[in-house]
Amino acid sequence: MIKIISLFLLFTIHCSLFTVSYAGEAPKRIISLAPNMTEILFALGLDDNIVGVTSFCDYPEEAKKKQKIGGMSNPSLEAVVSLKPDIVVMTIDGNPKEFEERLRSLKIKTYVFRSKRISELSQGIRDMGTALGVKERADLLAREIETTINKISRGVLQYAPASVKNPSPFAPYPSPEKKILFIIWPEPLIVAGPGSITDDAITIIGGRNIAAKSKSAYPKYSIEEILTQAPDIIFIGRGMGMEKVSQGLLKKLKSVPAIKNKRVFYVSDYLYRLGPRTVKGIEELAGYMEQ
Amino acid sequence: MKIKMLIIILISILIFGISLVIGPRIINPFDMDDISREILFFIRAPRAVVAVLMGMALGASGAVLQGILRNPLADPYILGISSGASLSAALAILGGLTFLGTFTVPVFAFTGAVITGGIVGMMGWKKGGLWPERLLLAGVGLSFLFSGLLMLIMSISTDEGLRKAMLWIFGDLSMSEWSRIPYGMAFVTAGTVISVARAKALNALILGDEFTHSLGFSPRKERSVLFVSVGLMTAASVSLGGMIGFIGLLVPHIMRFFIGSDSKLLLPASALGGGALLCIADLISRSILPPMELPAGIITAIIGSPYFLYLLRRKNVLSI
Numbered sequence: 040m041i042k043i044i045s046l047f048l049l050f051t052i053h054c055s056l057f058t059v060s061y062a063g064e065a066p067k068r069i070i071s072l073a074p075n076m077t078e079i080l081f082a083l084g085l086d087d088n089i090v091g092v093t094s095f096c097d098y099p100e101e102a103k104k105k106q107k108i109g110g111m112s113n114p115s116l117e118a119v120v121s122l123k124p125d126i127v128v129m130t131i132d133g134n135p136k137e138f139e140e141r142l143r144s145l146k147i148k149t150y151v152f153r154s155k156r157i158s159e160l161s162q163g164i165r166d167m168g169t170a171l172g173v174k175e176r177a178d179l180l181a182r183e184i185e186t187t188i189n190k191i192s193r194g195v196l197q198y199a200p201a202s203v204k205n206p207s208p209f210a211p212y213p214s215p216e217k218k219i220l221f222i223i224w225p226e227p228l229i230v231a232g233p234g235s236i237t238d239d240a241i242t243i244i245g246g247r248n249i250a251a252k253s254k255s256a257y258p259k260y261s262i263e264e265i266l267t268q269a270p271d272i273i274f275i276g277r278g279m280g281m282e283k284v285s286q287g288l289l290k291k292l293k294s295v296p297a298i299k300n301k302r303v304f305y306v307s308d309y310l311y312r313l314g315p316r317t318v319k320g321i322e323e324l325a326g327y328m329e330q
Numbered sequence: 331m332k333i334k335m336l337i338i339i340l341i342s343i344l345i346f347g348i349s350l351v352i353g354p355r356i357i358n359p360f361d362m363d364d365i366s367r368e369i370l371f372f373i374r375a376p377r378a379v380v381a382v383l384m385g386m387a388l389g390a391s392g393a394v395l396q397g398i399l400r401n402p403l404a405d406p407y408i409l410g411i412s413s414g415a416s417l418s419a420a421l422a423i424l425g426g427l428t429f430l431g432t433f434t435v436p437v438f439a440f441t442g443a444v445i446t447g448g449i450v451g452m453m454g455w456k457k458g459g460l461w462p463e464r465l466l467l468a469g470v471g472l473s474f475l476f477s478g479l480l481m482l483i484m485s486i487s488t489d490e491g492l493r494k495a496m497l498w499i500f501g502d503l504s505m506s507e508w509s510r511i512p513y514g515m516a517f518v519t520a521g522t523v524i525s526v527a528r529a530k531a532l533n534a535l536i537l538g539d540e541f542t543h544s545l546g547f548s549p550r551k552e553r554s555v556l557f558v559s560v561g562l563m564t565a566a567s568v569s570l571g572g573m574i575g576f577i578g579l580l581v582p583h584i585m586r587f588f589i590g591s592d593s594k595l596l597l598p599a600s601a602l603g604g605g606a607l608l609c610i611a612d613l614i615s616r617s618i619l620p621p622m623e624l625p626a627g628i629i630t631a632i633i634g635s636p637y638f639l640y641l642l643r644r645k646n647v648l649s650i
Contacts, residue, residue, distance in 0.1 A: 113485065224494050226432065227502040253622050259497060262504055263354050263369045264621035280428030287432030287505060294368055 065172025066125030075314035082315040157239040219246035220270040225288040354620035380506035382605035387567035389604020392578035405579035406564040409469035413476035415568040418442025436569040443565030459550030501627030521563030529593040
């Protein structure tokens with residue numbers, strides 16, 4: 040048991056300050072230590088420069104064909120070194136800090152992607168593009184992301200209740216914003232809490248995350264609290280047979296407005312990674328708000 | 331002794347009642363709105379029942395195993411049953427298996443537990459009977475094997491999957507629902523009844539095989555019957571809500587401090603004590619940090635161990 044717990048701790052404790060150490064000409068051989076880094080690298084057109092990715096890097100399709108260097112929290116140092124990278128790209132919250140230190144002690148350059156929230160995504164991409172010598176493309180991608188997010192948050196007002204759009208002194212109560220719950224996994228119940236990308240997305244589409252008061256980004260949540268807070272919309276991450284696995288939970292929640300009014304939606308996993316596809320995830324959620 | 335037993339029964343019922351009323355929201359049973367009624371009958375009640383069943387199974391199994399293995403450190407998990415169940419459940423969770431719907435993980439856990447119990451039984455079997463030392467060592471050996479395999483599949487799984495599996499292994503009662511309870515109840519009741527019915531034989535087994543024989547019991551047969559009933563109870567408990575530490579090992583000892591070592595009283599008392607402790611631990615785990623929940627297994631150990639250590643200092647008697 041002790042071993043399992045320590046393994047668990049090892050996997051969870053990896054957030055701390057990282058340092059960026061890169062300067063010089065555009066790198067030719069790049070290794071990515073996180074799926075969202077791989078997606079950004081491909082989006083920046085660096086397809087041919089990527090020489091290694093993690094075993095979780097499954098998008099785009101070509102990423103699967105790249106050489107694997109292990110997992111996110113346990114990449115293989117030997118595998119990384121033997122690929123002779125010019126730079127190793129990693130994230131501040133998904134990869135162990137010690138790994139970065141080891142790489143630097145071996146004189147391997149690293150770039151640490153520091154953005155954790157949607158609001159920091161476009162700047163993160165710009166910084167990364169500068170470091171990798173693809174400044175223009177990064178700027179283009181970042182602007183694309185900013186434009187889409189702005190469009191969505193402006194669009195929110197179009198279908199917002201009239202009282203929110205034109206606050207009138209005669210309106211008895213301001214129409215409350217939609218209460219939303221995003222379920223990551225039903226058994227045991229884990230939801231998207233404050234500080235998660237999904238929580239950001241819910242705010243952007245003009246909703247209110249009922250789990251926003253939890254203590255962690257992905258809390259184990261109380262079913263009783265869901266019944267009490269009565270969400271208007273429930274989103275459930277798709278995949279791993281989720282339609283079936285979630286039936287038990289939904290049965291328990293059958294009296295909340297979201298289920299009574301058939302406003303439970305299974306959505307794709309775009310919002311689990313902070314990358315080029317994050318905006319697609321926001322668009323998807325926004326689409327269900329309009330219905 | 332009868333009075334002490336009565337007190338234990340009353341306290342258990344009281345705790346069960348309290349755990350229905352208290353939670354993130356306090357429910358007044360005489361004045362309920364629709365949401366409160368729903369929370370009480372469909373969320374809390376099945377949860378409290380599962381807590382009681384699991385606690386009973388673990389408490390009674392612990393008392394029986396400490397007896398048949400003649401070892402104060404024995405508990406239902408030492409036989410490897412829980413690591414077998416965890417391995418099997420983790421395979422279902424991480425492999426994304428869903429062909430039995432919400433029953434998939436419990437059924438996997440139960441199967442894993444039963445298979446492991448069977449292997450331990452086979453390893454412990456020699457010359458037409460089960461041998462305490464063999465059972466114990468086979469259980470410990472198998473535990474290490476399964477924990478190793480569990481760590482292996484966890485270290486190659488995604489961090490997200492790892493967290494799901496971890497939460498399950500730490501014990502999760504939040505998904506308890508009425509539909510699962512009849513199965514669990516059948517095994518736990520049968521196991522408890524069989525154990526209590528064989529309490530006299532268990533008393534004899536604690537004192538030695540020859541003594542058991544002279545009282546007219548067959549030590550081999552009695553040990554096998556008790557082992558099977560304990561195996562099924564533990565399997566049912568693990569499949570209801572994962573692994574809950576502490577109860578199986580220490581509740582029987584706490585109860586021994588209270589009402590002595592006579593298995594006829596000790597077994598029902600350990601069952602009730604286990605049920606009540608898990609009930610209260612679950613109450614704390616879901617109420618202390620709302621809207622978040624903590625795994626109940628952590629709470630049992632945190633509130634149970636200090637109390638056990640306190641008793642250990644105060645009382646003189648120590649026995650199986």
